[in-house]
Amino acid sequence: NAGVTQTPKFRVLKTGQSMTLLCAQDMNHEYMYWYRQDPGMGLRLIHYSVGEGTTAKGEVPDGYNVSRLKKQNFLLGLESAAPSQTSVYFCASSYSGGRRNQPQHFGDGTRLSIL
Amino acid sequence: KQEVTQIPAALSVPEGENLVLNCSFTDSAIYNLQWFRQDPGKGLTSLLLIQSSQREQTSGRLNASLDKSSGRSTLYIAASQPGDSATYLCAVKGNEKLTFGTGTRLTIIP
Numbered sequence: 289n290a291g292v293t294q295t296p297k298f299r300v301l302k303t304g305q306s307m308t309l310l311c312a313q314d315m316n317h318e319y320m321y322w323y324r325q326d327p328g329m330g331l332r333l334i335h336y337s338v339g340e341g342t343t344a345k346g347e348v349p350d351g352y353n354v355s356r357l358k359k360q361n362f363l364l365g366l367e368s369a370a371p372s373q374t375s376v377y378f379c380a381s382s383y384s385g386g387r388r389n390q391p392q393h394f395g396d397g398t399r400l401s402i403l
Numbered sequence: 404k405q406e407v408t409q410i411p412a413a414l415s416v417p418e419g420e421n422l423v424l425n426c427s428f429t430d431s432a433i434y435n436l437q438w439f440r441q442d443p444g445k446g447l448t449s450l451l452l453i454q455s456s457q458r459e460q461t462s463g464r465l466n467a468s469l470d471k472s473s474g475r476s477t478l479y480i481a482a483s484q485p486g487d488s489a490t491y492l493c494a495v496k497g498n499e500k501l502t503f504g505t506g507t508r509l510t511i512i513p
Contacts, residue, residue: 292446321500330407330492330503331447346500378446391437392501394446 290314294379294395301369301402309364309398311379319382320362321346321392322354324375331378337362369402376400405430405497409504416483417512424478424507426493431471437501438467438478439492447492451478483511 295310311320318339323331323346333346337356351373353365362381366373377398383390406429416422426436435454439447451460451467453476459468466479480487490508494501 328505330505331494331501332503333500336500380447391449391452393449394439396446397444 292379292381292393292395294377294398296398297396298399299401301366301400303369303371303402305369306365306367307369309377309379309400311362311364311395312360313381313393314360315381315383315393316359317381317383317393318359319384320356321380322352322362322364323378323380324348325378325397326375334364371402374400374402405495405502407493407495407502407504409493409507411507412505413508413510415510415512418483418485420483421479421481422483422509424480424491424509426476426478426504428474428476428495428502430497431474432497433471434496436467436469436476437494437496438476439494441490441492441506485511485513487511
Protein backbone atom coordinates (compact mmCIF):
# COMPACT_ATOMS: atom_id res chain seq x y z
CA ASN A 289 0.00 0.00 0.00
CA ALA A 290 1.94 3.02 -1.30
CA GLY A 291 -0.51 5.75 -0.20
CA VAL A 292 0.19 8.95 -2.17
CA THR A 293 3.02 8.81 -4.71
CA GLN A 294 4.43 11.86 -6.49
CA THR A 295 6.53 11.80 -9.66
CA PRO A 296 9.17 13.16 -10.16
CA LYS A 297 10.84 13.87 -6.81
CA PHE A 298 13.17 16.55 -8.20
CA ARG A 299 13.23 18.62 -11.35
CA VAL A 300 15.08 21.62 -12.71
CA LEU A 301 13.47 23.61 -15.52
CA LYS A 302 14.39 26.65 -17.54
CA THR A 303 12.04 29.63 -17.66
CA GLY A 304 9.36 29.07 -20.26
CA GLN A 305 9.55 25.26 -20.27
CA SER A 306 6.52 23.17 -19.50
CA MET A 307 6.11 20.08 -17.37
CA THR A 308 3.56 17.89 -15.63
CA LEU A 309 3.70 16.62 -12.07
CA LEU A 310 1.93 13.35 -11.43
CA CYS A 311 0.16 12.34 -8.23
CA ALA A 312 -1.22 8.84 -7.74
CA GLN A 313 -3.14 7.47 -4.75
CA ASP A 314 -4.19 3.90 -4.09
CA MET A 315 -6.66 4.55 -1.23
CA ASN A 316 -9.74 5.08 -3.42
CA HIS A 317 -10.03 8.65 -2.14
CA GLU A 318 -12.48 11.01 -3.84
CA TYR A 319 -10.71 14.25 -2.97
CA MET A 320 -7.24 15.23 -4.17
CA TYR A 321 -5.25 18.43 -3.68
CA TRP A 322 -2.14 20.18 -4.93
CA TYR A 323 -0.24 22.50 -2.58
CA ARG A 324 2.95 24.47 -2.80
CA GLN A 325 5.20 25.07 0.20
CA ASP A 326 7.43 28.12 0.34
CA PRO A 327 9.64 29.31 3.22
CA GLY A 328 7.74 31.42 5.75
CA MET A 329 4.42 31.03 3.95
CA GLY A 330 3.10 27.63 4.91
CA LEU A 331 1.34 25.36 2.47
CA ARG A 332 -0.99 27.05 0.00
CA LEU A 333 -3.66 25.30 -2.02
CA ILE A 334 -3.21 25.54 -5.79
CA HIS A 335 -6.07 23.40 -7.16
CA TYR A 336 -8.18 20.57 -5.88
CA SER A 337 -10.60 17.93 -7.14
CA VAL A 338 -13.71 16.51 -5.48
CA GLY A 339 -13.92 13.53 -7.81
CA GLU A 340 -13.01 12.07 -11.18
CA GLY A 341 -13.48 14.60 -13.95
CA THR A 342 -13.75 17.61 -11.60
CA THR A 343 -11.28 20.37 -10.71
CA ALA A 344 -11.50 23.62 -8.76
CA LYS A 345 -9.23 26.58 -8.02
CA GLY A 346 -7.55 27.06 -4.69
CA GLU A 347 -5.72 30.08 -3.26
CA VAL A 348 -2.93 30.38 -5.83
CA PRO A 349 -4.09 28.82 -9.13
CA ASP A 350 -2.49 31.24 -11.62
CA GLY A 351 0.11 29.68 -13.90
CA TYR A 352 -1.07 26.11 -13.20
CA ASN A 353 -3.56 23.72 -14.74
CA VAL A 354 -4.82 20.39 -13.46
CA SER A 355 -6.65 17.33 -14.71
CA ARG A 356 -8.37 14.40 -12.99
CA LEU A 357 -9.14 11.94 -15.76
CA LYS A 358 -8.89 8.94 -13.46
CA LYS A 359 -9.93 8.79 -9.81
CA GLN A 360 -6.50 7.66 -8.67
CA ASN A 361 -4.48 10.31 -10.56
CA PHE A 362 -4.26 14.08 -10.27
CA LEU A 363 -1.96 15.93 -12.67
CA LEU A 364 -0.50 19.42 -12.15
CA GLY A 365 0.77 21.21 -15.22
CA LEU A 366 3.00 24.23 -15.66
CA GLU A 367 2.53 25.54 -19.19
CA SER A 368 5.30 28.16 -19.13
CA ALA A 369 7.45 27.87 -16.00
CA ALA A 370 8.52 31.04 -14.18
CA PRO A 371 11.14 31.47 -11.42
CA SER A 372 8.31 32.38 -9.00
CA GLN A 373 7.10 28.79 -9.35
CA THR A 374 10.25 27.45 -7.73
CA SER A 375 8.83 25.58 -4.74
CA VAL A 376 8.12 22.25 -3.17
CA TYR A 377 4.86 20.81 -4.44
CA PHE A 378 2.77 18.43 -2.36
CA CYS A 379 -0.14 16.31 -3.39
CA ALA A 380 -2.69 15.09 -0.87
CA SER A 381 -5.85 13.02 -0.88
CA SER A 382 -8.73 12.37 1.47
CA TYR A 383 -11.80 10.17 1.62
CA SER A 384 -14.06 13.20 1.52
CA GLY A 385 -13.16 16.87 1.68
CA GLY A 386 -16.58 18.01 2.84
CA ARG A 387 -17.93 17.65 6.32
CA ARG A 388 -16.86 14.06 6.82
CA ASN A 389 -13.77 15.16 8.80
CA GLN A 390 -11.36 12.78 7.17
CA PRO A 391 -7.63 13.52 7.39
CA GLN A 392 -5.60 14.40 4.34
CA HIS A 393 -2.75 12.08 3.39
CA PHE A 394 0.32 13.62 1.77
CA GLY A 395 2.96 12.53 -0.71
CA ASP A 396 6.68 13.17 -0.17
CA GLY A 397 6.74 16.20 -2.45
CA THR A 398 8.32 17.32 -5.71
CA ARG A 399 11.16 19.82 -5.45
CA LEU A 400 11.01 22.06 -8.51
CA SER A 401 13.56 24.71 -9.43
CA ILE A 402 13.00 27.15 -12.28
CA LEU A 403 16.14 28.85 -13.59
CA LYS B 404 -10.03 34.97 5.49
CA GLN B 405 -8.76 32.31 7.88
CA GLU B 406 -5.28 32.87 9.29
CA VAL B 407 -3.34 30.31 11.28
CA THR B 408 -0.41 31.26 13.48
CA GLN B 409 2.14 29.08 15.22
CA ILE B 410 4.42 30.59 17.80
CA PRO B 411 7.30 30.10 18.38
CA ALA B 412 8.76 29.37 14.96
CA ALA B 413 11.50 27.28 16.59
CA LEU B 414 11.88 25.56 19.94
CA SER B 415 14.72 23.56 21.55
CA VAL B 416 14.22 21.46 24.65
CA PRO B 417 16.30 18.82 26.49
CA GLU B 418 15.37 15.19 26.01
CA GLY B 419 12.81 13.89 28.48
CA GLU B 420 10.97 17.15 29.01
CA ASN B 421 7.29 17.61 28.35
CA LEU B 422 6.45 20.40 25.92
CA VAL B 423 3.54 22.27 24.37
CA LEU B 424 3.23 23.61 20.86
CA ASN B 425 0.69 26.33 20.14
CA CYS B 426 -1.63 27.06 17.23
CA SER B 427 -4.12 29.91 16.93
CA PHE B 428 -6.68 30.65 14.21
CA THR B 429 -8.83 33.68 13.46
CA ASP B 430 -12.11 32.14 12.27
CA SER B 431 -13.79 29.73 14.69
CA ALA B 432 -16.10 28.33 11.98
CA ILE B 433 -14.03 25.22 11.37
CA TYR B 434 -14.88 21.55 10.84
CA ASN B 435 -11.69 20.14 12.28
CA LEU B 436 -8.06 20.86 13.16
CA GLN B 437 -5.22 18.61 12.15
CA TRP B 438 -1.66 18.39 13.50
CA PHE B 439 1.06 17.20 11.14
CA ARG B 440 4.70 16.33 11.47
CA GLN B 441 7.18 17.13 8.68
CA ASP B 442 10.71 15.76 8.62
CA PRO B 443 13.35 17.55 6.50
CA GLY B 444 12.89 16.82 2.81
CA LYS B 445 9.77 14.79 3.46
CA GLY B 446 6.03 15.14 3.19
CA LEU B 447 3.53 15.68 5.97
CA THR B 448 2.49 12.91 8.33
CA SER B 449 -0.88 13.31 10.04
CA LEU B 450 -0.55 13.01 13.81
CA LEU B 451 -3.95 13.89 15.21
CA LEU B 452 -7.26 15.21 13.92
CA ILE B 453 -9.72 16.89 16.28
CA GLN B 454 -13.25 17.40 15.06
CA SER B 455 -14.92 20.71 15.86
CA SER B 456 -17.20 19.01 18.40
CA GLN B 457 -14.27 17.47 20.30
CA ARG B 458 -12.04 18.99 22.97
CA GLU B 459 -9.02 16.72 22.64
CA GLN B 460 -7.44 13.71 20.99
CA THR B 461 -4.66 11.47 22.21
CA SER B 462 -2.21 9.17 20.47
CA GLY B 463 0.57 7.66 22.53
CA ARG B 464 2.69 10.47 23.96
CA LEU B 465 0.78 13.10 21.99
CA ASN B 466 -2.27 14.98 23.16
CA ALA B 467 -3.96 17.69 21.13
CA SER B 468 -6.59 20.04 22.52
CA LEU B 469 -9.00 22.36 20.78
CA ASP B 470 -10.76 25.46 22.12
CA LYS B 471 -12.77 26.57 19.12
CA SER B 472 -14.35 29.58 20.78
CA SER B 473 -10.97 31.13 21.57
CA GLY B 474 -9.36 29.97 18.32
CA ARG B 475 -6.61 27.94 19.98
CA SER B 476 -5.13 24.47 19.87
CA THR B 477 -2.18 22.94 21.65
CA LEU B 478 -0.11 19.85 20.95
CA TYR B 479 1.36 18.35 24.10
CA ILE B 480 4.31 15.98 23.74
CA ALA B 481 5.20 13.97 26.83
CA ALA B 482 8.69 12.69 27.66
CA SER B 483 10.27 14.11 24.51
CA GLN B 484 12.79 12.05 22.54
CA PRO B 485 15.41 13.01 19.92
CA GLY B 486 13.22 11.27 17.32
CA ASP B 487 10.53 13.89 17.98
CA SER B 488 12.73 16.51 16.29
CA ALA B 489 10.80 17.77 13.27
CA THR B 490 8.61 20.63 12.14
CA TYR B 491 5.07 20.48 13.49
CA LEU B 492 2.27 22.07 11.46
CA CYS B 493 -1.32 22.70 12.38
CA ALA B 494 -4.08 23.16 9.84
CA VAL B 495 -7.74 24.09 10.19
CA LYS B 496 -10.46 22.78 7.91
CA GLY B 497 -13.00 25.21 6.52
CA ASN B 498 -15.21 24.63 3.49
CA GLU B 499 -13.33 22.20 1.26
CA LYS B 500 -9.84 23.31 2.19
CA LEU B 501 -7.19 23.31 4.89
CA THR B 502 -5.43 26.48 5.99
CA PHE B 503 -1.96 25.81 7.35
CA GLY B 504 0.24 27.55 9.86
CA THR B 505 3.92 28.02 9.06
CA GLY B 506 4.99 25.48 11.67
CA THR B 507 7.17 25.16 14.74
CA ARG B 508 10.58 23.60 14.20
CA LEU B 509 11.25 21.43 17.26
CA THR B 510 14.71 20.23 18.27
CA ILE B 511 15.12 17.76 21.11
CA ILE B 512 18.59 17.97 22.62
CA PRO B 513 20.02 14.58 23.73
